[in-house]
Amino acid sequence: MEILTTGEMEQADRLAIAAGAPGFALMLHAGQAVADAATDLAGQGPILVAAGCGNNGGDGFVAATELAARGHDVSVILLCGRDSLKGDAALAAKGWKGRVLPCDLSALGSPALIIDALFGAGLNRPVTGDPQAMIEAINANGAPVLSVDLPSGINGTTGAIMGVAVRATETVTFFRKKPAHLLLPGRIHCGRVRVADIGISDVVLDKIRPATFENIPDYWQGAFPVPRIDGHKYARGHAVIVSGDLTSTGAARLSARGALRAGAGLVSVLSPDDALGANTASLTAVMVRRMNGAAGFAEILTDRRLNACVIGPGAGVGEETRALVLTALAAKPALVLDADALTSFADLPARLFEAIKETGNTDIILTPHEGEFRRLFSEMSNKHPLRSKLERVRAAAGRSGAIVLLKGPDTVVASPDGRATIAANAPPWLATAGSGDVLSGMIGGLLAQGVPAFDAACIGVWMHGEAGHEAGPGLIAEDLPEVLPAVLRRLYDRFGIDY
Numbered sequence: 001m002e003i004l005t006t007g008e009m010e011q012a013d014r015l016a017i018a019a020g021a022p023g024f025a026l027m028l029h030a031g032q033a034v035a036d037a038a039t040d041l042a043g044q045g046p047i048l049v050a051a052g053c054g055n056n057g058g059d060g061f062v063a064a065t066e067l068a069a070r071g072h073d074v075s076v077i078l079l080c081g082r083d084s085l086k087g088d089a090a091l092a093a094k095g096w097k098g099r100v101l102p103c104d105l106s107a108l109g110s111p112a113l114i115i116d117a118l119f120g121a122g123l124n125r126p127v128t129g130d131p132q133a134m135i136e137a138i139n140a141n142g143a144p145v146l147s148v149d150l151p152s153g154i155n156g157t158t159g160a161i162m163g164v165a166v167r168a169t170e171t172v173t174f175f176r177k178k179p180a181h182l183l184l185p186g187r188i189h190c191g192r193v194r195v196a197d198i199g200i201s202d203v204v205l206d207k208i209r210p211a212t213f214e215n216i217p218d219y220w221q222g223a224f225p226v227p228r229i230d231g232h233k234y235a236r237g238h239a240v241i242v243s244g245d246l247t248s249t250g251a252a253r254l255s256a257r258g259a260l261r262a263g264a265g266l267v268s269v270l271s272p273d274d275a276l277g278a279n280t281a282s283l284t285a286v287m288v289r290r291m292n293g294a295a296g297f298a299e300i301l302t303d304r305r306l307n308a309c310v311i312g313p314g315a316g317v318g319e320e321t322r323a324l325v326l327t328a329l330a331a332k333p334a335l336v337l338d339a340d341a342l343t344s345f346a347d348l349p350a351r352l353f354e355a356i357k358e359t360g361n362t363d364i365i366l367t368p369h370e371g372e373f374r375r376l377f378s379e380m381s382n383k384h385p386l387r388s389k390l391e392r393v394r395a396a397a398g399r400s401g402a403i404v405l406l407k408g409p410d411t412v413v414a415s416p417d418g419r420a421t422i423a424a425n426a427p428p429w430l431a432t433a434g435s436g437d438v439l440s441g442m443i444g445g446l447l448a449q450g451v452p453a454f455d456a457a458c459i460g461v462w463m464h465g466e467a468g469h470e471a472g473p474g475l476i477a478e479d480l481p482e483v484l485p486a487v488l489r490r491l492y493d494r495f496g497i498d499y
């Protein structure tokens with residue numbers, strides 16, 4: 001599903017109006033959708049609408065009018081004088097025949113539901129003064145809150161809190177989600193998110209050409225790899241995972257198991273001499289192969305059947321790992337660079353990015369967490385602290401020439417071609433030692449099966465989040481590969497694939 005910035009949403013609005021849908025009709029639909037959600041939340045209790053001075057407030061007036069017509073006890077507080085309302089908002093306020101209470105905090109009372117219609121897409125500066133006091137009072141009131149379009153105080157495009165923001169129980173937005181419904185902290189303030197149809201045709205998307213999508217199976221169904229009945233394990237690729245030395249071999253093994261469970265036909269751990277014993281003693285279906293430094297690695301990679309490679313988990317930071325990365329880049333298998341492979345270039349990012357661009361290989365994925373991202377892309381994180389995660393990751397993909405996957409509760413995957421996805425399905429207990437190692441392996445396993453890098457990254461992130469739910473609280477990284485069959489079975493069912 002497409003995600004629209006507030007600017008793109010305005011464009012959708014203009015295109016719909018140009019195609020014959022009156023602007024006020026859109027507002028009427030929006031207000032009705034809010035009224036429907038409010039009825040579900042408030043039961044028969046009294047409802048308070050806190051309205052702002054723009055069209056978000058206009059939606060609030062339409063909802064108030066509709067709810068009163070349905071027999072609810074409704075009151076409205078308005079941030080400004082009724083006379084100062086303009087356009088559709090003024091029209092919507094005319095339809096409201098009840099009293100409008102002044103912006104007085106004591107007027108909030110003890111309603112069964114507060115409808116937050118203070119600010120939506122038009123929020124353009126930090127919230128201070130009376131609106132700030134109103135938002136704080138709404139949050140302190142204790143009643144459930146239904147936000148119209150966005151929780152007031154949240155920037156729709158970045159998800160940032162502009163000083164202070166409503167904490168909603170539910171948010172009703174229109175036509176498509178905005179980045180703030182998925183990116184933190186916005187998502188936390190939204191509560192449940194409902195997307196309402198307000199009469200804008202999907203045809204407008206042909207003109208807007210959005211490049212951001214929610215990371216859900218519908219988005220990548222076409223790229224999802226399904227083993228063929230007439231296939232064999234060699235047709236499903238051979239992923240290789242580079243192991244660290246004797247002191248750190250577990251990360252590569254976690255990664256390897258993730259690759260195997262994600263469907264790679266064969267998986268090998270490439271092990272330095274000193275770690276051969278540890279690796280062979282604890283692996284069965286995953287093969288182990290001796291690898292002596294970058295020269296040995298280069299020789300192994302001359303076998304083109306080894307078509308996907310993961311470097312980073314437990315690899316160690318320094319010149320040796322840099323050499324392994326540059327060797328893999330030169331050999332051009334599909335490549336995941338994670339953890340220490342990224343940190344090894346923290347002081348020399350340009351060297352990594354140039355090497356990536358020189359290969360012409362488009363199947364390269366960098367999978368940093370926030371700390372690794374900051375080290376590798378210091379110019380993107382530190383000079384623009386107010387840039388959204390989405391914008392930062394897009395800029396990083398453009399700068400590096402690789403797919404960049406920035407992990408977190410709102411993992412963003414971006415491609416140098418501008419496409420990006422945001423995932424919202426990761427449970428908090430997924431943030432645990434070794435979890436990222438399994439993710440890099442799962443993506444390596446998908447790459448081995450020939451899935452294009454951007455899709456492999458998106459599928460890996462989504463399945464990793466689902467595996468987190470499947471394993472549940474108390475999860476440790478070892479659980480993740482073991483619950484992948486259940487996740488895959490549900491996906492097969494969802495896609496209607498026979499098994």
Ligand SMILES: NC(=O)C1=CN([C@@H]2O[C@H](COP(=O)(O)OP(=O)(O)OC[C@H]3O[C@@H](n4cnc5c(N)ncnc54)[C@H](OP(=O)(O)O)[C@@H]3O)[C@@H](O)[C@H]2O)[C@@H](O)CC1
Pocket residue numbers: 009010012013026027030052053054055056057058059118119120121122123124125126127128131148149150174198
């Ligand atoms: N697009 C669509 O398809 C549809 C859009 N719809 C609805 O319209 C909403 C967007 O409406 P909008 O553009 O009028 O902006 P909105 O959020 O009401 O805020 C603007 C007002 O807030 C003020 N203001 C801003 N920041 C402030 C601050 N920090 N502190 C104080 N004041 C501040 C600003 O004041 P000004 O900058 O003029 O001083 C202005 O008065 C959208 O979210 C959706 O609900 C639907 O009806 C259906 C179709």
Ligand SMILES: [K+]
Pocket residue numbers: 056116117118119120147148149150151152
């Ligand atoms: K709002």
